[in-house]
Amino acid sequence: MGPSGSGKTSLLMVMSGIERLTSGKILVNKQDISSMNEDQLSVYRRNNIGIVFQSFHLIPTMTALENILIPLDFAKVKNSLTIANEAIKNVGLSHRANHYPSQLSGGEQQRVALARSFSVRPKILLADEPTGNLDNENSKHIVKLLFELNKKNMSTLLLVTHNPEIAKNCDRIITLEDGRVIDDIKSENR
Amino acid sequence: MLDFPLSLKFALKELKSGFNGFKIFIICITLGVASIAGVSSINNSIRYAINQDAQKLLGGxxxxxxxxxxxxxxxxxxxxxxxxxxxxxxxxxxxxxxxxxxxxxxxxxxxxxxxxxxxxxxxxxxxxxxxxxxxxxxxxxxxxxxxxxxxxxxxxxxxxxxxxxxxxxxxxxxxxxxxxxxxxxxxxxxxxxxxxxxxxxxxxxxxxxxxxxxxxxxxxxxxxxxxxxxxxxxxxxxxxxxxxxASNSNNTLKLFFDNILIYLTLLSLSIILISGVGVANTSKTYLLDRLKTIAILKSFGCEKNFIFWVYFLQFSILTILGIILGITLGALVPFIVEFFLEDILPFKSFIGLDFLFLFKISLLVLIISLLFFILPLLQANDITTAQLFRPKANFDFFKDIKKYLLVFIILGIITFLLILFVTNKFLLTFYFISGVLFVFIFFYFISKFLIYLVKIVSGKFDSSLSSMPITRMAISNLWRPYNITTQIILSLGIALTVVVCILQVELNISSQISNNIPKRAPSLFFIDLQSHQREEFEKIINDNKNISDVRIAKIIRGRLVEVNGSPASSLNPPKDIEWIFRGERGISQSGVIPLGANIIEGEWWEENHSGKNLVSIDQRIMDGLDLNIGDTIGVNILGRKIIGEIYNSRNVEWQSGGMNFSIIFSPNSLEGIPGSLMGTINLTSLSERNIEREIVSKIPNVTIIQVRKVVDVIKEVLETLLVAVRVPLVIAVISGILVLISAIMAGNVRKLYETVLLKVLGAKRLQILSLFFLEYTLLGLAVGIISFFIGNICSFLFLNFIMNIEPEFFIFQVLITVLFTMSIIIFIGLMGMWNALSYKPNIFLRNE
Known part of the structure; x- marks a missing residue:
């Protein structure tokens, strides 16, 4: 948690290898990702990381199912279609599988994004304000789904949020300000 | 009410911030204008020079x-x-x-x-x-x-x-x-x-x-x-x-340059057309990029037409800039032409600017540019504010199709009139505009059909393609929403069709000149042999072992004056055979059919025919004057009228370089009329020099023409001319490549985002490149094959009906060109993608 500009998104970006560090290094599973090249970072993401964005970032020219298939295809996962179908079923959107992002509501788009992220069973899931673009109702639904899938998948979830209610669902709440950790507490609700 | 100063202020502001995106726009306009201005200034220079020197050239x-x-x-x-x-x-x-x-x-x-x-x-x-x-x-x-x-x-x-x-x-x-x-x-x-x-x-x-x-x-x-x-x-x-x-003396000269200029004008108009596609693509890319700005302006209460005028002014300013650059380049063309063709031109070409003409060209290009940028402009203008704030807004052609078509028809008519105004040739303009319309509509529908076909086929083979995800994605990219298939097929298809057509025409002309004549022509021509010298001449020939074939014919100059009893002046022959009545022509008599000629109607007479005068004539004259076997023609030779009955018609192959007269009389018809003998000699070995020397030393009044030498001169001259003609071809290819870049750039805006997401989702750079390599290869293949056929059909029509050349098809050379262009498509496409791969993903992912 933390105010705008405190470095929450930057933290997620460097952890996923999308952004480069200016100094220091990042170790993930004892692996130094800061020295990896572009392709190594792609493989690292493919094998370890799932990302959920505030703006969903689905490819607009692909259907919901095709969007879920992307990481599976690049990872050359066998039975990718079966897994993708299973993933979309898990988020309750089987009936919308062949719809394009523009034909889906915001909540539905985020559910597809969740299905896409969990389809490759990532070790770490990075979620950058996943409910930031959604109304209350949809937010609740997405948060519920996110934690359920995370539990089922046994991933480590790193969630950025402004909402203390959502944060309460987490094991640990770290607060940032101006790029520094100012608070690190274990959640009472868990 | 339009606030012009405010529109202009915004236009200049926008231009300042996005000028880089318009490089292709300006180069396209510049190349188009330069080519037509160049061709026209050559035209003007030559016409001016011919008219100025006409009196001197005539001699009186x-x-x-x-x-x-x-x-x-x-x-x-x-x-x-x-x-x-x-x-x-x-x-x-x-x-x-x-x-x-x-x-x-x-x-x-x-x-x-x-x-x-x-x-x-x-x-x-x-x-x-x-x-x-x-x-x-x-x-x-x-x-x-x-x-x-x-x-x-x-x-x-x-x-x-x-x-x-x-x-x-x-x-x-x-x-x-x-x-x-x-x-x-x-x-x-x-x-x-x-x-x-x-x-x-x-x-x-x-x-x-x-x-x-x-x-x-x-x-x-x-x-x-x-x-x-x-x-x-x-x-x-x-x-x-x-x-x-003096005023009508150089018609042949004018005609000669007219033919070359028609070809060059068509070429330069095609370049403008190709460039127009580049303008359309660049303006579309630019406006898609500006949708956010438009959305903000609209949400702050600016009127709909304000947006239209801001970008209309901006594109017009850019077009005018391109025109100025193009005219400057075009004005230099006569200098360059003179430098290369100095030895061929019989006069110094006048170098000067025809300001009226340049004004006409500028107006034409401005309208053509407008024709190409008006559609994206109208589409951007018609998009609603709500649509604009959607993450991936796009233009919809069919939303207001009636309005768009009306604007197109009006601009199309103005373009037609302006081209007519520039070329002064109605039929040429008509054919050009019809051809352009056909090609555009054809490529539009063919692209839609291909998208449909790929969608159906990929659906059928979806399960088999699941083990090849990259191939599946590449194929799907061709038909997905917001695909660039139509844009690439339309842009590249038109450019490549023009290139294939021009290349085929040029190869045909070169082949006519460099291959046909030397292969079939005799080794030597001789003229002015007198009848009494025939025996001596034949003796020289018979003694020479290198001579394989000799043909001798009597030649008399005469004028065709009468057809079926009607005087020539009362006839109204079609344009292509008017020459037969123009002045005196070589007329011959022969017992045997000329070498290489085929009888079309009737039959050849007996070798020693005597009796009434029979005539064999060129089939084109037969068709042109609607004549039949048994009709009569009359020729005037040295004041004497000789009537003959048409007994047969032949095809006369002028390219063969052999002796083949349009009018041949049966033996004895021309007896008693003074005339000389002419003929052809074929040699088994290259000894033209020796035989020429031997004949001329014994019969000095005989003139001998070494055909190979003549052909070499013709080849040399035409090769120089072909270089000049090839320059616009090169410009056409460059324009085509630019258009391609603009089309790919237009698609890249969206692809950039897609590439970044693919990377975030774990795709390696090589995988992404393979994906786009496959996509562009499939597109290139489709465009290459279609353009190959359409370009060949267009060249066939042009060669057959306008240039009257029996077309040959140079499949290999054209295929190489098509393959080369395809490689360029793939290369440029991948270059664009390589750039996209080096983009920092956070630019896209953070801001939204």
Whole structure:
């Protein structure tokens, strides 16, 4: 948690290898990702990381199912279609599988994004304000789904949020300000 | 109400921030304008030069020409009543350089011109050794004088005061011609000019009965006489003499350049068309990129038309900038042309700017540019504010199709009128616009059909493709929403079709020239053999083992004056065969069918036919005049009318280079009429020089033309011209590539985002590149194949119906070009993607 500009998104970006560090290094599973090249970072993401964005970032020219298939295809996962179908079923959107992002509501788009992220069973899931673009109702639904899938998948979830209610669902709440950790507490609700 | 100053202010602001995106827009306009301005300024230069020099080129205000015999003294008096008359005798002959012991060294074909003391009436004859005067050609130390071309000096290794033999007379070389005022364009001539006096020509014994001699009378009119009026008077008084005036003298020259210019104009219009596609793509990319700005402006209350005018002004300013650059480049073209074609052009080309013409071009290009950028502009303008704030707004062509079509029709009509205004050729403009419309509509629908086809096929094979995810994605990219398939097929298809068509036309022209003639033409042509010399000539031939085939025919100059009893003047022949009635033509008689000719209608007569006069004529004349076997034609030869009955028709292959007359009479029809013999000789080995020397030493009045030499000259000249013609082809290819870049850039805006997401989702760079490689290869293949066929069909129509050439198809060369272009598509596409791969993903992922 933390105010705008405190470095929450930057933290997620460097952890996923999308952004480069200016100094220091990042170790993930004892692996130094800061020295990896572009392709190594792609493989690292493919094998370890799932990302959920505030703006969903689905490819607009692909259907919901095709969007879920992307990481599976690049990872050359066998039975990718079966897994993708299973993933979309898990988020309750089987009936919308062949719809394009523009034909889906915001909540539905985020559910597809969740299905896409969990389809490759990532070790770490990075979620950058996943409910930031959604109304209350949809937010609740997405948060519920996110934690359920995370539990089922046994991933480590790193969630950025402004909402203390959502944060309460987490094991640990770290607060940032101006790029520094100012608070690190274990959640009472868990 | 439009707030013009505010629109302009915004337009300039927008331009300042996004100028980089318009490089292709400006280059496209510049190339298009430069090519048409270049072609037009060459056109103007040549026309100006021809008109300026017409009097000098003709040699007088009016020129009369008569074959075989000179005019009578009485006729000359009539000529002299109009002005000063200068007479020339012109013919083809042979010159030999000789040593003092009269031993022949070398021979060369010459254009012999015997002048009188009034030559030249207009202009000056410049020679290397100082000022020309008639005295220079006179008898000095028992030798007549001659001034000759530099080319003859080189061919016969001559110096001043050396001797050459023409006919029976030795001439002393007294000067080399620097500039001959009345030298017309004869760029295909393999012979050199020799000027001698009229007294001397009479001594050469070259003028025999039936020799192909032309008597030329140049009249410098007295004041108060109008050339056109005098020409009419003279034509009426002397129907057997051909007259022309300075204003209509260079029609052949004009026609020659007209044909090249039509081709170049079509090419440059095509370049403008290709460039237009580039303009459309660039403006679409730009406007898609500006949708956010438009959304913000609209949400802050600006009127709908304000947006239209801001971008309309911006694109217009850019077009005008491109036009200025293009005109500057185009104005330089005549300098470049003159540099390369200096030796071929018979005059210095006038270099200057025709401001009215440049204005016309500017207007045309402005409208064409508008035609291409108006659609994305209207679409951007019509998009609603709500749509604009959606993450991936796009233009919808069919939303307001009636309005768009109406705008297109209006602009299309204005474009048609402006092209007509520029070219002054209705049919050319009509064909061009129709062709363009056809190609556009065709490629639009073919792309839609392909998208549909790929969608169906990929759906059917979806399960088989699941093991090849990259192939599946690449194929799907072709039909997915917001695909760039139509844009690429339309842009590249048009550009590639034009390139294939131009290439095929050019290869056909080159092939006609460089392949057909040398393969089929005889080794030597000879003319002016007298009937009584035939025996001696045949003896030389029979004694020579290198000669494989000889054809000899009687040639008489005559005029077609009557068809089925009706005078030629009452007939209205179609344009393509008008030439048959124009002046005198070579007419022959023969017992056997000419080599290489095929009978189309009727049959050939017996070899020793006697009885009524029968005629064999060119099938084109038969068709053009709607004649049948049994009809009659009448020819006037030396004032005598000879009627013949059409017995058969032949196809006459002029390209064969052999002897093949349009009109051939049966044996004995032309007996008693003085004429000379001409013919062809085929050699088994390359010994043209020897046989030529042998014949000319024994029969000096015979003129021999080495066909290979003539063909080489023609090839050399045409190759130079082809280089000039190839420049626009290169510009067309460059424009095509630019258009391609613009089309790919237009698609890349979306692809960039897609690439970043693919990377975030774990795709390696090589995987992404393979994906786009496959996509562009499939697209390139589709466009290549379609353009290959359409380009070939267009070239077939152009060659067959406009240039009257039987088309050959150069599959290999064209395929190589298509493959090359496809490689460029893939390369440029991947280059674009490579850039996308190096984009920092956070640019896209953070801001939204």
């Amino acid at each position: 205000d009016i020129q009369g020409r008569k074959t075989y015999n000179p005019i009578t003294e009485d006729d000359r008096k009539v000529f002299e009543s109009y002005g000063q008359v200068s007479n020339q005798i012109v013919m083809r002959s042979m010159a030999r350089n000789i040593k003092d012991d009269n031993e022949f060294l070398q021979t060369s074909l010459i254009d012999l011109k015997a002048v009188d003391n009034l030559y030249p009436i207009y202009g000056k004859l410049n020679i290397s050794s100082g000022t020309y005067s008639y005295g220079l050609l006179g008898l000095r130390n028992n030798k007549w004088g001659a001034v000759i071309d530099w080319s003859l000096k080189d061919r016969l290794s001559l110096s001043l005061a050396d001797q050459i033999k023409i006919g029976d007379i030795n001439f002393e070389v007294r000067g080399f011609i620097e500039k001959e005022p009345d030298r017309a364009l004869n760029i295909f001539s393999a012979s050199s000019k020799v000027i001698i006096s009229q007294e001397a020509i009479n001594l050469t014994q070259l003028i025999q009965p039936g020799s192909l001699v032309t008597h030329v009378y140049n009249i410098g009119l007295f004041e108060d006489y109008l050339a056109q009026k005098v020409e009419l008077d003279l034509k009426e008084k002397f129907p057997n003499i051909r007259f022309k005036t």
